[in-house]
Amino acid sequence: MSPPAALDVNLVGVTDTSTVPVPDPLAVNGVSAWRQKTAKVPTGVAAACNSDMFKSPACYTKPKAKRFEHRFSVESKARKASTLKTAAGYLKNPGLISLGGGLPSSEYFPFEHLDIKVPTAPGFSPEETQKTGTVLRAGKHDIQEGKSVYDLEIALNYGQATGAAPLLRFVTEHTEIIHAPPYSDWQCTLTAGSTYAWDTALRLLCERGDYILMEEYTFASAAETAFPLGLKVAGIPMDEQGLLPEAMDDILSNWDVKARGARKPHVLYTIPTGQNPTGATQTADRRRAVYKVAQKHDIIIVEDEPYYFLQMQPYVGEDAKPVPPPATHEEFIKSLVPSFLSMDVDGRVVRLESFSKVISPGSRVGWIVASEQVIERFIRNFEVSSQNPSGIAQVALFKLLDEHWGHSGYLDWLINLRMSYTTRRDSLVHACEKHLPREIAHWEAPAAGMFHWIKVDWRKHPGISAGKTHGQIEEDIFLTAVDAGVLLSRGSWFKPDHDTVEENMFFRATFAAASSEKIDEAISRFAASLRSQFGL
Amino acid sequence: MSPPAALDVNLVGVTDTSTVPVPDPLAVNGVSAWRQKTAKVPTGVAAACNSDMFKSPACYTKPKAKRFEHRFSVESKARKASTLKTAAGYLKNPGLISLGGGLPSSEYFPFEHLDIKVPTAPGFSPEETQKTGTVLRAGKHDIQEGKSVYDLEIALNYGQATGAAPLLRFVTEHTEIIHAPPYSDWQCTLTAGSTYAWDTALRLLCERGDYILMEEYTFASAAETAFPLGLKVAGIPMDEQGLLPEAMDDILSNWDVKARGARKPHVLYTIPTGQNPTGATQTADRRRAVYKVAQKHDIIIVEDEPYYFLQMQPYVGEDAKPVPPPATHEEFIKSLVPSFLSMDVDGRVVRLESFSKVISPGSRVGWIVASEQVIERFIRNFEVSSQNPSGIAQVALFKLLDEHWGHSGYLDWLINLRMSYTTRRDSLVHACEKHLPREIAHWEAPAAGMFHWIKVDWRKHPGISAGKTHGQIEEDIFLTAVDAGVLLSRGSWFKPDHDTVEENMFFRATFAAASSEKIDEAISRFAASLRSQFGL
Structure with missing residues (x-):
């Protein structure tokens, strides 16, 4: 082809x-050379574009x-x-004056410029960003002024369903x-x-x-x-x-x-x-x-x-040497x-x-x-x-991803994220190893994502002999944990097939948001709840 | 109630x-007094809100x-x-640590602040905005720091379907x-x-x-x-x-x-x-x-x-004194x-x-x-x-509409827009009065919006005797105009009922985008096309 x-x-x-x-x-490292060879990225109001303009041979x-x-x-x-x-096909005719489309004039967009302060690689943390971050500006007429291929005049007007060409090019x-x-x-x-x-x-x-x-x-x-x-x-x-x-x-x-x-x-x-x-x-x-x-x-x-980019370093246990980041x-x-x-x-x-x-x-x-x-x-x-998608969000992403970081800087950011999530994941798994009763709780260290999935041997729960159902026991454990001051998600919330019954019982914990101290405390509370629920 | x-x-x-x-x-002028009496606007991540929080007694x-x-x-x-x-209902429990929801931590949002330069009333034009515009800043932790009720930490995270409370309050x-x-x-x-x-x-x-x-x-x-x-x-x-x-x-x-x-x-x-x-x-x-x-x-x-806010001043004709803006x-x-x-x-x-x-x-x-x-x-x-909607767009709108302009400044902006569109509308109607052949073209000056609707007596078109249909004659006129360098929209494009036939013929012209000189030239070209098409 x-x-x-x-x-x-x-x-x-x-x-x-x-x-x-x-x-x-x-x-x-081939992107900038390839861009030299491709047609210019379209820059008009609601300019049509597609990925074929940007794909390599x-x-x-x-x-x-x-x-x-x-x-x-x-x-x-x-x-x-x-x-x-x-x-819009006729708009290509030279000299044509269009009274056709109802696009508002950019003089009525009340934004003269938009600045964002963003991290400069490798200083990705909020503290480093405050100190060494870069301020990127999207002006209203940057395209006319030759400063950029995307500006507020375009971003603030109607656009194409594909998104704006400069951001479509990046993705x-x-x-x-x-x-x-x-x-x-x-x-x-x-x-x-x-x-x-x-x-x-x-x-x-x-x-x-x-x-x-x-x-x-x-x-x-x-x-x-x-x-x-x-x-x-x-x-x-x-x-x-x-x-x-x-x-x-x-x-x-x-x-x-x-x-x-x-x-x-x-x-x-x-x-x-x-x-x-x-x-x-x-x-x-x-x-x-x-x-x-x-x-x-x-x-x-x-x-x-x-x-996909929250794939983490291999899990090596608390005392092992961490695996160095990709070189x-x-x-x-x-x-x-x-x-x-x-x-x-x-x-x-x-x-x-x-x-x-x-x-x-x-x-x-x-x-x-x-x-x-x-x-x-x-x-x-x-x-x-x-x-x-919102042009205001598109122009902010374009400035950051394309004009500032480029593909190389974005990958640096993603590697940094990988290492941060590895640390977070490790905190949670370590806390589980430290606190959870292994008699009834089982898990694998996740290789990616934000979530840790804890299996609980619900059939060992004393409620079984009292005739309690899976749902009742899951709720008992959940509410006991909430009373103890920790919120995990119930596995049954995530079961989409209503034709089958649940064989196992799970709870989901995320390591995305809380600090490692809070994670340790939270899992310790969950462990205590499990012990009290299972009479351990 | x-x-x-x-x-x-x-x-x-x-x-x-x-x-x-x-x-x-x-x-x-009652908004700020009323706001003193209402509960505080919710400021948490994805905080629930509804209009009842903000409506007056x-x-x-x-x-x-x-x-x-x-x-x-x-x-x-x-x-x-x-x-x-x-x-999320359980999140209200004091001291609860949530490992429940998969919300990313704001430390991984690579935006430290967002600034927008916007008009300061009454200097609404782009030129005035450049000179006297105000720079508004949304920082990452403005809420914590007591600077605002909306910030990037919130805007960049997941939100509620209602939109963020501070912008919902404004609307x-x-x-x-x-x-x-x-x-x-x-x-x-x-x-x-x-x-x-x-x-x-x-x-x-x-x-x-x-x-x-x-x-x-x-x-x-x-x-x-x-x-x-x-x-x-x-x-x-x-x-x-x-x-x-x-x-x-x-x-x-x-x-x-x-x-x-x-x-x-x-x-x-x-x-x-x-x-x-x-x-x-x-x-x-x-x-x-x-x-x-x-x-x-x-x-x-x-x-x-x-x-709705492109309602214009009454149309008074080219030589009459313009109606002064609302006082x-x-x-x-x-x-x-x-x-x-x-x-x-x-x-x-x-x-x-x-x-x-x-x-x-x-x-x-x-x-x-x-x-x-x-x-x-x-x-x-x-x-x-x-x-x-995008949090980046929401925070930009909130900064402009609520924190900067307030309701009063927004109405000033809308009045300014009304006067601008009045001038634009007048340019188009004047051009029609000046150029269009009244034997076959009819219109009313619009009271609002962006569009002017021109009726053409298609039954006077010479194509009728040659057996041409409504669609063919409309297309002939449209294409002749395109050849003459002006694009208008064909009325038939806007007919959604496919069960009925079209009795009349219209062309739509917008005054939203082109300058008054271009509008005059465009209508003059359209007039020439009509004359040639109708043999006038």
Whole structure:
């Protein structure tokens, strides 16, 4: 497959022999050289853009994605391009005066500039940022004045559903550097947050009455997004590496349309890394096995990956020497478990990306990666719903990620985050080792994410002999802990499949927010509650 | 009805006699005194809040809204409160350490402060802002440091679907000052933009196969939001004051379920002020008549009002003396046509509010006003979709609107905008008077909005005798104008009802974006195109 026409022009100088060598994939240190060769990033008001403007030639050596229109919903199939946006095609005519679109004039945007003070690598802590941080300014007319490719005049006006070109460029390059999808026509689009992207994905892929596949324990809100749409969940059994491909195959191979009252599911929602709530991370082999099952049953995999960069250093126990941080960006990238996107030869993965856990949840900016055909359907939906993420958030992220840190500085930030979360995780696991009664409490140190999943042998609870149910015992333990001054989440809150009963009992603890002293105190309180509940 | 318990406490000092007088409605100059009496605005991470915290006692002298659950969709009725958010109730326990929620720690938000330079009243122009503008700072820990009630620590973290309390307070007060809804239990919630709010409203109120009511010409995107949801549009005939209540009554009274293949519509979408595309503004009497029809047929009115504050000075012609601006805020508020919300004794209005036309479309922050019952359903949807508008945009708006301008400064800004749009409108109407061939072109000067609607006597077009259709003639005129260097929008783009044929032909011109010189040149080009097309 050839690069699109827009890139052809720019590639003329790249190869001067008739035998075209396979180009190198984009790497962190190759971005600035590659940008010199690409067309200029579009800078007009609501300028159209797409990832093809920014992908490197390596992408185009790969085959195209499969077609998935047979998976689209009635709603999604009915979406058409916006009538008014088609008129924008005429705006290219030189000298044309447009009285067509109702865009307000930027003179009425009451923001002259926006400054953000941000960390300068490697001084990432709040204290260092105060001292050595850099102030970045987005002015109203930076583009006109040649100072930037994105400014307030553009950010404060209407935009495209893809997001603004300069930020789309950054996330496209980032996607290629980290995941290098193995098919050619992948695309990114920014989203108004990952939760919104998931809601849209469900409306795009499912009909009322459908089942979707989820891990047997999953992010409660993700299931609660699905239920009101008339969807049910088939929960896939898990082990410490997350969902079990054999179990998934089993559910799908033995799907009984009549008994379930629904067609066979065709969407898998999974959190492969640092799963919420279990903390499980699927290994590369596990992912390959799951992908094969998805191919066998023609499943779309929605890969929700907010915790991908919260992969931590190996857990080594309290007294062992900590593992030193990755020495280079290459080593860091290699240390990351490969994503479903990186093995997606068919284009059946919809990857939900989020800045919430690595920059700020309040930005309400995320992005998705999927095949061009699928992304186009998302965009048609966004155009008449969210329109695009906030331009104020987009310009702040662009200034920080692209103009200030660049890909290299962003990876430094992510490595720093990895080390911080490693310390946090270690505090929690150490506290568990120190305090929890091992007779009834079991856990694995999580390799990624924010969550620690504690299994409790509920069948040893004295309430059993009194005829108490799983739910009652879980509640007793939960409320005793609350009375003792510690809040953990009940495992049952995260069970989306209402057709099955719960065999085990879990509690979820997060190490994301509290200090290590507070974590120690909290786990000590939880341990005391467990002892009193189980009469230990 | 009594004020809610939270307010009771604060009202103790307000009345010291046993006969409680009817309190005065909230006015611009009464806000700061009232704020002294209310509970403190909540400032925690994702702190819960609602408009009742901020409404004045005058609201509670009014009856409650009617119930509208019979209008809710299957999807909306199925929505439940978030499992995880219910756990937040325990956070009030003193001394509790929470390892429950997965909120990232603010030390990992790489923004130390955010500054915006904004206009200082009355220096609203970009030039004046550069010279006399004020720099407003949102720091990371302003709340802890006693500097503000909203800061980056809060804005950059997860939030509530209502939006952050300090900004919700501002829009609640603004709503009371401008509209004083005539029932007690109205609520506001922020939205991730009005387009998203409309998409949500449709999913909340309609089922596939339903018809909704719209003006016979309406904002194309609003209709395109509805179509993929399986909705059809019954267009209501209009005159220069917008939709005709008799025609609406007629459609509803004679609704033929069998012929239409759908139940009688129960949702009216209307743009009452400066309607897009027609520029029509419904008078107070017209609105009252429409409201009566809505009551008769139990219709929910979705009032989309982005142009409410683009109501302009009366049009007086090129040589007449311009009408001086409103002298006071009271005079300004009185000059505004009353909203449907202001006459909504039943609580059947869902008012979609937007900052897009008065502050910035790129903020992607709007709000809605409706009865508590309806707002609660919106919130349940937002929680598992948009979550909340971007915190970065919210904090910028809060700093500008609440901390800097206050209600008084915001009204000054809106008056300034009114005068600017009056000048722009006048330029366009003058250009039409100067250039357009009155034999075939007709228009009314719009009283509000961004749009001018030009009717063309298409039956006088020579193409008629050659058997050309309405669509062909419209396209000929459009393309001739494009060739002449001017882009207007075709009226047919805005016709959402696909069951009826178009009797008339229109072109829409906006005066929002181009300068008066460009507008004059553009209309002169359009006039020449019309003359050549009609052989004049």
